[in-house]
Amino acid sequence: MKATQGRPFYLIPYYLWIALFVIAPIALIAYFSFFDLSGNFTLDNYKNFFTSVYLQMTLSSFWYAFLITLFSILIAYPTAYWLTKTKHKQLWLLLIIIPSWINLLLKTYAFIGIFGLYGPANNFLETIGIGRLQILFTDFSFIFVAVYIFIPFMILPIFNSLDKLNPALVDASRDLGASPWTTFRRVIFPLTTGGVKSGIQAVFIPALSLFMITRLIAGNKVITLGTAIEQQFLVTQNWGMGSTIAVFLILFMFIIMILTGQKEKGGSANGKTR
Amino acid sequence: MKELIRAAIVLIAVSALLMYGVSFLERSTAKSGSGSITVYNWGEYIDPELIAQFEEEHNIRVIYETFDSNEAMMTKIEQGGTSYDIAVPSEYAIEKMKENDLLLPIDHELIPNLQNIDPYFLDLPFDPGNEYSIPYFWGTVGIAFNPTLLEGQTFESWDDLWNHTLEQEVILVDSAREVIGMGLNSFGYSLNSTDPAELREATDKLKEIGPNVKAIIGDEVVEMMRNEEAAVALTWSGHAADMMWINEDIDYIIPEEGSNLWFDNMIIPSTSTNVEGAHAFINFMLDADVAAQNADYVGYATPNAAAVELMDPEVVSDERFYPSEEIRDRLEVYENLGLEMLGVYNELFLEFKMDMQ
Amino acid sequence: MEKLGKPAKVYLALVFIILYAPIFYLIFYSFNSGGTMSSFEGFTLEHYAAVFADTRLIIILMNTLIVALLSALVSTAIGVLGAIGIVFLRNNKMRNAVLSLNNILIVSPDVIIGASFLILFTMVGIKLGFASVLISHIAFSIPIVVIMVLPKLLDMNHSLIDAASDLGASKRDILTRVILPYIKPGIFAGFFLALTYSLDDFAVTFFVTGNGFSTLSVEIYSMARAGITLTINALSALIFVVTMGLVVGYYFFNNRARQSMGTGGPRP
Numbered sequence: 023m024k025a026t027q028g029r030p031f032y033l034i035p036y037y038l039w040i041a042l043f044v045i046a047p048i049a050l051i052a053y054f055s056f057f058d059l060s061g062n063f064t065l066d067n068y069k070n071f072f073t074s075v076y077l078q079m080t081l082s083s084f085w086y087a088f089l090i091t092l093f094s095i096l097i098a099y100p101t102a103y104w105l106t107k108t109k110h111k112q113l114w115l116l117l118i119i120i121p122s123w124i125n126l127l128l129k130t131y132a133f134i135g136i137f138g139l140y141g142p143a144n145n146f147l148e149t150i151g152i153g154r155l156q157i158l159f160t161d162f163s164f165i166f167v168a169v170y171i172f173i174p175f176m177i178l179p180i181f182n183s184l185d186k187l188n189p190a191l192v193d194a195s196r197d198l199g200a201s202p203w204t205t206f207r208r209v210i211f212p213l214t215t216g217g218v219k220s221g222i223q224a225v226f227i228p229a230l231s232l233f234m235i236t237r238l239i240a241g242n243k244v245i246t247l248g249t250a251i252e253q254q255f256l257v258t259q260n261w262g263m264g265s266t267i268a269v270f271l272i273l274f275m276f277i278i279m280i281l282t283g284q285k286e287k288g289g290s291a292n293g294k295t296r
Numbered sequence: 297m298k299e300l301i302r303a304a305i306v307l308i309a310v311s312a313l314l315m316y317g318v319s320f321l322e323r324s325t326a327k328s329g330s331g332s333i334t335v336y337n338w339g340e341y342i343d344p345e346l347i348a349q350f351e352e353e354h355n356i357r358v359i360y361e362t363f364d365s366n367e368a369m370m371t372k373i374e375q376g377g378t379s380y381d382i383a384v385p386s387e388y389a390i391e392k393m394k395e396n397d398l399l400l401p402i403d404h405e406l407i408p409n410l411q412n413i414d415p416y417f418l419d420l421p422f423d424p425g426n427e428y429s430i431p432y433f434w435g436t437v438g439i440a441f442n443p444t445l446l447e448g449q450t451f452e453s454w455d456d457l458w459n460h461t462l463e464q465e466v467i468l469v470d471s472a473r474e475v476i477g478m479g480l481n482s483f484g485y486s487l488n489s490t491d492p493a494e495l496r497e498a499t500d501k502l503k504e505i506g507p508n509v510k511a512i513i514g515d516e517v518v519e520m521m522r523n524e525e526a527a528v529a530l531t532w533s534g535h536a537a538d539m540m541w542i543n544e545d546i547d548y549i550i551p552e553e554g555s556n557l558w559f560d561n562m563i564i565p566s567t568s569t570n571v572e573g574a575h576a577f578i579n580f581m582l583d584a585d586v587a588a589q590n591a592d593y594v595g596y597a598t599p600n601a602a603a604v605e606l607m608d609p610e611v612v613s614d615e616r617f618y619p620s621e622e623i624r625d626r627l628e629v630y631e632n633l634g635l636e637m638l639g640v641y642n643e644l645f646l647e648f649k650m651d652m653q
Numbered sequence: 654m655e656k657l658g659k660p661a662k663v664y665l666a667l668v669f670i671i672l673y674a675p676i677f678y679l680i681f682y683s684f685n686s687g688g689t690m691s692s693f694e695g696f697t698l699e700h701y702a703a704v705f706a707d708t709r710l711i712i713i714l715m716n717t718l719i720v721a722l723l724s725a726l727v728s729t730a731i732g733v734l735g736a737i738g739i740v741f742l743r744n745n746k747m748r749n750a751v752l753s754l755n756n757i758l759i760v761s762p763d764v765i766i767g768a769s770f771l772i773l774f775t776m777v778g779i780k781l782g783f784a785s786v787l788i789s790h791i792a793f794s795i796p797i798v799v800i801m802v803l804p805k806l807l808d809m810n811h812s813l814i815d816a817a818s819d820l821g822a823s824k825r826d827i828l829t830r831v832i833l834p835y836i837k838p839g840i841f842a843g844f845f846l847a848l849t850y851s852l853d854d855f856a857v858t859f860f861v862t863g864n865g866f867s868t869l870s871v872e873i874y875s876m877a878r879a880g881i882t883l884t885i886n887a888l889s890a891l892i893f894v895v896t897m898g899l900v901v902g903y904y905f906f907n908n909r910a911r912q913s914m915g916t917g918g919p920r921p
Contacts, residue, residue, distance in 0.1 A: 032738070033734060035730075035735075036731050036732075036734055036795070037735075039735070040790075041753070041793035043770070044757050044758060046755075047761070047770070047773070048757060050773075099681065100661075100664060106664070107657055108657065108665075113900070116900050117900075118672065118848065119674055120896055120897065122849040123848065123892070123896060124676055124679070125755075125853070125870055125885075127873055127874055127877070128886070129675040131690060132675035132679050133675055135678060135682075135690055136674060138739070142674075170672070175846060178801060179800075179804055179842065182804070182805060182838045182839055182842055183805075183808070185838060186838070214806055216803075216804035216808055220803060222805045223756060230760060231762045233762060248762045251764065252762060255764045255765065255768060261768075264764075268761060271761070272757055272760060272761070275757065275759075275760040276753050279749060279752060279756060280753075
């Protein structure tokens with residue numbers, strides 16, 4: 023393809039960014055991970071990571087990140103789907119994003135109030151006869167707030183991939199006698215996997231390193247790798263161990279990228295570039 | 297494409313407008329006077345009126361920056377790149393900063409108001425002779441509780457937190473020294489213990505409190521207690537005062553076995569570029585009227601004896617927040633145990649937290 | 654266009670109610686004379702008066718907006734070009750490698766990014782303040798832009814580009830006339846999420862700021878220990894109302910302008 027011939031000068035800023043703000047910090051993190059508290063070279067940090075505490079933490083991080091991503095998809099997909107059918111869809115889409123511009127700590131405090139024993143959520147449960155429940159500091163509230171934070175990151179890419187879906191395809195499927203569910207399963211969903219994949223990357227990966235709400239909303243009953251890194255850097259000031267955990271997080275991310283990576287598919291970018 | 301370019305132009309124009317606004321506001325508030333100082337403090341930890349008063353009186357512009365943890369603050373000062381003239385760390389941080397040469401000595405000649413400080417709070421182990429630090433606020437660690445939610449149950453000792461009636465009622469603070477310290481204190485051991493056997497004993501006992509623990513959180517505890525979300529909390533006196541300010545049912549005690557005595561202190565970081573202005577600021581904050589007004593605003597206990605004289609007698613005679621010397625003698629100040637030991641405390645604390653899941 | 658059924662409407666309404674619930678909660682308490690977010694005592698506007706009286710807070714707000722708008726703009730530009738570059742990488746392995754590098758800043762906890770940027774800036778000798786904060790925000794927003802733009806690019810039919818280049822279009826024409834218009838929704842998505850990243854960030858900004866420069870997030874987080882004042886609630890309420898007004902106003906203005914110019918019809 024002609025467009026790629028010659029020097030892609032427009033890529034310079036991007037690669038410069040990778041070199042300065044990605045490679046350099048990683049190099050720094052990798053370097054720190056080989057030092058102990060008193061600045062001696064050591065492999066102990068890596069050994070420590072394979073103790074039960076950190077392995078358990080890794081498992082629970084993955085488990086919660088998985089749940090958060092799953093619920094995000096379950097909620098985001100129908101939202102995005104129906105949004106594309108509204109009259110002022112671009113406006114509604116913007117209205118999905120606006121709440122995320124209000125400070126997160128403030129919103130978290132609001133959730134503490136809303137989910138409180140005497141907060142609106144429990145008042146509602148009381149009125150409908152269920153009675154007051156302990157909502158805060160449960161897995162439910164943790165996943166709820168996490169999904170709340172991440173949902174725009176899931177809705178946007180799915181919306182975009184649904185939006186440009188050719189309606190003729192859907193009509194054709196219907197005309198051929200497919201039920202709405204079959205149309206969705208066989209036509210719509212396969213054509214939007216790109217958007218869903220983007221959404222997963224934008225949710226699952228950061229969810230692995232979630233920290234603040236593990237304390238505020240889950241009361242430290244959920245401990246993730248992100249929390250541990252935070253603690254190691256800021257409280258214990260053991261940058262070595264903190265960096266080691268980060269190295270593993272980055273490794274996990276690479277593995278996820280390989281697993282969800284764009285496969286060589288027929289009509290994809292690569293095939294026809296020559 | 298046109299739409300993209302138009303959007304970009306609008307954004308740049310709006311930003312330019314905002315920049316103009318900032319420079320306009322900065323010019324209109326800037327004092328014409330000699331130089332400026334940068335104060336690095338916790339958010340909402342000073343009465344802003346006093347800053348204006350200081351700027352007025354001394355003709356020095358105050359740039360106010362905020363931090364949210366001692367450790368983060370130290371990292372910034374250590375790394376440089378920006379200059380701070382005053383910072384307000386907790387006492388354990390001061391020892392660490394001293395070790396790392398991050399502090400400038402304070403010239404007592406320039407701080408005549410130092411005489412206002414209660415001598416009890418001077419010359420403490422973390423900074424003998426107050427060579428580097430001047431106390432700003434002080435307080436204790438204790439138990440805040442709401443008797444109306446507990447059928448009148450009261451607290452005297454740390455052991456009361458282990459009581460079986462408190463299932464899922466206790467909130468702990470997310471800080472290793474405080475929680476492990478509670479375990480140590482309950483055996484009568486020192487808060488600064490480095491004896492592995494004592495620490496093990498304390499941690500083992502802490503594991504038994506598990507069923508009572510509702511959550512381990514930070515500053516949000518104030519919100520929770522006010523909302524009657526939980527009945528009991530291990531917390532700092534400053535937070536307890538904040539709780540009571542809204543919810544009058546709440547009470548606070550310092551357990552009889554002893555507890556922690558903490559200080560926030562003004563220091564001059566080694567990055568200071570206006571040492572003279574920094575001294576002027578410290579001296580200003582120690583003025584009796586100023587300190588009284590500040591204590592009134594922040595709601596923490598002031599070490600300034602002259603200011604205490606000026607304050608509402610009802611406030612300063614409250615033994616919960618201005619404990620008598622007799623009670624204070626049971627309290628211990630944290631010593632800097634070194635990073636290795638701090639690591640041990642944190643590992644034990646992490647173990648405790650993981651054990652609760 | 655097919656009409657939305659009742660269940661769909663109820664579902665969307667529910668999603669929006671939940672999205673806005675915490676914000677309305679905050680706004681409600683911004684009128685509380687009790688001074689905290691727990692018990693509502695009486696109506697007052699004093700917190701709003703406090704916002705306008707606090708010049709420092711207003712300067713911080715303006716700085717926050719400047720950083721957010723500029724960083725989102727620049728990171729969108731760099732991210733879009735980067736994404737185009739990634740798509741045209743011929744080697745599949747290479748493409749996955751670059752993408753993984755791209756995502757590293759998303760998975761790295763903020764403290765680490767902040768601390769390593771701080772070390773980077775002090776090593777290079779950049780004065781901490783507006784510039785360092787802006788650069789950092791651009792840096793951590795780029796990956797989300799790439800992620801948002803990529804699916805659109807991958808789905809783009811390449812016969813379009815081939816056709817254009819066969820017709821003699823220059824590289825620049827292909828970029829501006831074919832690629833960019835097609836991926837526009839992705840670009841906007843990337844921009845808005847970059848804005849979100851920038852406005853929400855506390856830890857990175859904290860580490861790389863200095864010399865009196867501050868953003869709203871840094872200010873709010875550092876208030877946590879002594880208690881967040883309702884002035885912040887009032888400020889957030891104002892931000893929210895103004896944003897809402899701007900977005901809705903701009904949308905309808907734009908729509909009308911479009912229609913009256915006769916270029917209406919379905920948006921791409």
